[in-house]
Amino acid sequence: MTFLSPQWLLLLLLVPVLLLLYVLRQRGTKRFAIPFTNLPTLSQVAPKRPAWRRHLVAGLFLVMLSLLVVGTAQPAAPVKVPRERATIMVAVDVSLSMEATDVAPSRFEAAKASAKSFIEGLPERFNVGVVAFAGVATVVAPPTSDRSEALRSVDNLVLDRRTAIGEAVFASLQAIRSFDSGNGDDPPPAHIVLLSDGDNTYGRTISEAVVAARDAKIPVSTIAFGTPYGTVTIEGETTTVDVNKVVLRALAEQTDGRAYEAEDSEQLSEVYESIGTSLGFRVEDKEITSVFTLLAALMALITGALSLLWFSRLP
Template sequence: MTFLSPERLWLLILLPMMVALYVALQMRRRQYAVRFTNLALLSQVAPKRPGWRRHVAAGLFLAMMLIMLIGFARPATGVKVPRDRATVMVAVDVSLSMMAKDVAPNRFEAAKDAAKKFIRDLPGRFNVGVVSFAGNANLVAAPSADRQAAIASIDQLVLAKRTAIGEAVFTSLQAVRSFDAQASQDPPPAHIVLLSDGDNTTGRSVTEAIDAGRTAHIPVSTIAFGTPYGTVDIEGETTSVSVNKETLRTLAEGSGGKAYEAADGGQLSEVYSSIGSSLGFKIEHRDIAARFTGIALLLALAAGGASLAWFSRLP
């Protein structure tokens, strides 16, 4: 629980003062009784009553004041609220190294299958966009709730030379900033999921991409897709394409995201699912002062009822 007007809590210092005043009055009452030496007459003037009853109404009144003062400071509780504008950008590496068959049937097909499953499983309130990147980066599906358009764009991806990881991040950030009319001033909560097997060989650097992601407050989570043993045949030559986990981890940790390793499509689906669920809600603080007002009212009624029942007067 938190308070929307915490500065009002200083009024709580009034309670110890009230308690001290009450105790002082009780001690004064006792001293008066001792000075009244005609005990027989005292018993007629002030017949004995159970001593604890005197304090019940006062205790209830003080409890009521405590609850009212807390309510005056506007207590609030955190509530999960769906993020209707939440956007996930899926950036897919389409460089030639994705032809490697160390992940069946190959890295490229396994990545596409996992990405499509992820998009299908996203809750309807999520928006999803798709970016492909090789020698440059292209927005192939603008972020929207249209799942079929995003899936169709993945089916149409084709491989190309080189790898521009930095450009993929910048293109994804631009897609988020262009999401709707208010995005430039109030960008939607977003997360970039970048799937690649490793090296940034062209375009803007990974360091520039990290700075851009941090400035926009949009984390980039990376998935190192592949194994150290991947090879591809390019123009009749077999080339080793070991996954570069270090570059992807640097990008993820530097931008505030997380770095994952997905050696197969099944692991990739689990990673996508966990990232997607993290954007599902935001915490908003809701004023619950009315609850405290209601409790204070019940305590006031109890204090008044006890005083009337035992002493025929209000406290």
């Protein structure tokens, strides 16, 4: 918790001073008490009350003052609020290994369906673009708030040879830079979501992509798509296509993104939902003065009620 007007907290120094004055007053009251020998009469005119009641009322009064001072200092707490805008690039691996059917009906078709679900679920003011990558990376839909263009580009994806993960990151960064150039000095926050099932076999390296993403301060979240048991048949030859989770996790962690694993279409949908939730909010300090004001008011009511009940007067 932070305070927007912390100088008012100096008034809290008065609370221990008031407490000290209260203690000294109680001691003085005992010291100058007048002896009264007729105890039956004394019990009628001044019935004995437990001392803790008086101390409790005084303590509640000091707590009330403390809450009022804290409220005056304008306390603020970090809260999650929806982002109004952001730019998201969805990079989809379209290498031939995505034909593997270990994720039904195939990695490729499951990825397309889940990517479309993710795009449709983004907040309206988010701009989204799509990059397809195999041996080269191509921006098939530049960032736009028009969901139909991004969805149409996903439907039109086709498979090709090789896997250029590094190039996919560079193509996404370039698309974001081109889009931001039209937004003046206040570009929206950006994020890259990269889905792949294989190694970087062509183009610039993962290390180069990490450096570029970090320089641009744009996180890359990755989804390792598939299982260790996937196979594809290319030109009559069946090949095992495993998932390099280590490389994808390193790319995500080194760019301040998050690494996910999706071994079936249902799990992939949950992954996309999780990413969309994390992108849809930002943390900012929100003033919560009203909370402390309400607590102080409740404390004042309790203090007054107890004082009237026990001593027939207000403190």
